[in-house]
Amino acid sequence: MSSPTSTPTVTHGTFSIERHYPTTPKRVFSALSDKAKKRRWQVEGEGFTIEKFEMDFKVGGLEHASFSYQGGPLITMDLMYQDIVPEKRIVFVYSMAMGGNRMSSSLTTMELLATDKGTDLILTEQGAFFDGIDSFKGREEGTRGLLEMLAKELDAHA
Numbered sequence: 001m002s003s004p005t006s007t008p009t010v011t012h013g014t015f016s017i018e019r020h021y022p023t024t025p026k027r028v029f030s031a032l033s034d035k036a037k038k039r040r041w042q043v044e045g046e047g048f049t050i051e052k053f054e055m056d057f058k059v060g061g062l063e064h065a066s067f068s069y070q071g072g073p074l075i076t077m078d079l080m081y082q083d084i085v086p087e088k089r090i091v092f093v094y095s096m097a098m099g100g101n102r103m104s105s106s107l108t109t110m111e112l113l114a115t116d117k118g119t120d121l122i123l124t125e126q127g128a129f130f131d132g133i134d135s136f137k138g139r140e141e142g143t144r145g146l147l148e149m150l151a152k153e154l155d156a157h158a
Contacts, residue, residue, distance in 0.1 A: 006131060008130070008131055009130070009131055009132060010128050010129065010130055010131075011128075011129045011135065011136065012126075012127065012128055012129075012136075013126075013127055013129065013135075013136025013137075013139070013140075014124070014125065014126045014127070015124070015125055015136065015139075015140045015143075016122065016123065016124040016125075017122075017123045017140070017143060017144060017147060018120060018121070018122050018123075019120070019121045019123070019147045019150075019151070020115070020117070020118060020119070020120050020121075021118050021119045021120075021121060021150075021151060021154055022117060022118040023118050023119060023154055023158070024114070024118070024119060025087040025088070025112040025113075025114050025119045026087050027119075027154060028112055028119045028121060028150075028154065029086060029087045029090075029112060031150060031153050031154055032090060032110065032150075033057045033084075033090075034057075035053075035055040035057070037153060037157070038055060039053045039055075040153055041146070041149040041150050041152065041153035042065070042146060042149070043065050043067050045149070047069050047070045048067055048068070048069055049067060049068045049069075049071075050065075050066070050067045051066035051067060051068070051074065052064060052065065052066040053065050053066075053067075057081065057084070058081060058084065059081055059082065059083060059084055060080065060081065061080070061081045062078070062079065062080055062081075063077075063078075063079040063080075063081075063092075063094075064076070064077070064078050064079070065077045073098050073099035074098070074099060074100075075096065075097070075098050076096065076097045076098075077094055077095070077096050078094060078095050078096075079092050079093070079094035080092060080093055080094070082107075087112060088111070088112055089109065089110065089111050089112065090109075090110045091107070091108070091109045091110075092107075092108055093105070093106065093107050093108075094106055094108065096134070098133060098134075101130075101131070101133055102130055102133075103129065103130055103131075103133035103134040104127050104128060104129045104130060104133075104134050104139065105127070105128050105130075106125050106126060106127035106128070106139075107125070107126045107127075108123065108124070108125045108126075109122075109123070109124045109125075110122070110123050111123075111124075121147070123143065123147070125139065125140075125143065127139055
């Protein structure tokens, strides 16, 4: 929802991030599909206050997170799983809002490729960003940070 005095806008962007994890696809998939593990790396952390985190990991299943950062506005994320191939692929659509204003909707694919030295994760996101609240570059930067938190989760619980 845009403010009454602004003209609604939408920008589109696609990015792809490749990240290597020195562990098996089974362990990476578990960190993406297990509710407690995903909560730790995705929404917990210094400065975050979590209002709610729900996750039903199945095709058609929903995930919802509500949180704030350093006392800022409430951020919500609503996700639906579209395709799941264990240890290979997860596809989902999600929308985000901040302070009650919708900021984006995206389609994301995460591919897990086994290598001799672990797992290559390839994440591709196609997004629509609304009214200048979020941007393609900001989302890519935030996603890179989340993938770093995933690496820390995998290291901490090896």
